Amino acid sequence: MTNKAKLNDIIEEMGMQIDGYRSFINIRTGEVFSVSEDDLIDAEDEKTMDDDLQDWQIENLEIANEIVENYEDYKELPSKYEIDEYKMVKDFCLTVKDVKVQKILFITIEGKGAFRRFKDAVIEFNIEMDWYSYRDRRYKDLAIAWCQNNDIEYID
Structure with missing residues (x-):
């Protein structure tokens, strides 16, 4: 069993x-x-x-x-490269309703140091909790899909 x-x-x-x-x-x-x-x-x-x-x-x-x-x-388990957290960040930016903030976020994720600048920006714009909630949901969705694709039984 x-x-x-x-x-x-x-x-x-x-x-x-x-x-x-x-x-x-x-x-x-x-x-x-x-x-x-x-x-x-x-x-x-x-x-x-x-x-x-x-x-x-x-x-x-x-x-x-x-x-x-x-x-x-x-x-x-999927590697960090298969997970692609950078895509998660880009997708999160699309969920931000304030167009000005959204544009600034997209600028922050360009080039070297993107993750650090992004994290600083979500704190500055007081959307840090939104980001972490979004990220947690995406990781949960990925984990569930991975379990289902690999016939892994899981408990929540």
């Missing part, structure tokens, strides 16, 4: 991804894991654990070994 995944765990992991790490869900337990690409490579190469490793390093390598050895029990 498989346990249902917690939708919030999936959403949280999708929103916290960083370069050099990959995120997986154990389809039997519903648990979500993030593991470094280096640990996955070491696990695939069947490297043994050094005595010099810290406890957290051992735990991470054990998770990587589990994923490699039982890959059929895991599904990889």
Whole structure:
């Protein structure tokens, strides 16, 4: 019997991804894991654990070994590149009813440093809560669609 995944765990992991790490869900337990690409490579190469490793390093390598050895029990979550938060930002700008604010937001998301300028602007225009609500809804929609496309049972 498989346990249902917690939708919030999936959403949280999708929103916290960083370069050099990959995120997986154990389809039997519903648990979500993030593991470094280096640990996955070491696990695939069947490297043994050094005595010099810290406890957290051992735990991470054990998770990587589990994923490699039982890959059929895991599904990889969408990467941050597949999620495309920049598109989310652009779509949010279209929801802003004040045309002047909307134009300014579109200017802020051009070029390098776009996310920082965008975040500063939503604070300045007092629409920060609107942005985070919008972003949360989009991540939830993405997580639900991903679960459905991958036959992952989930609880809200």
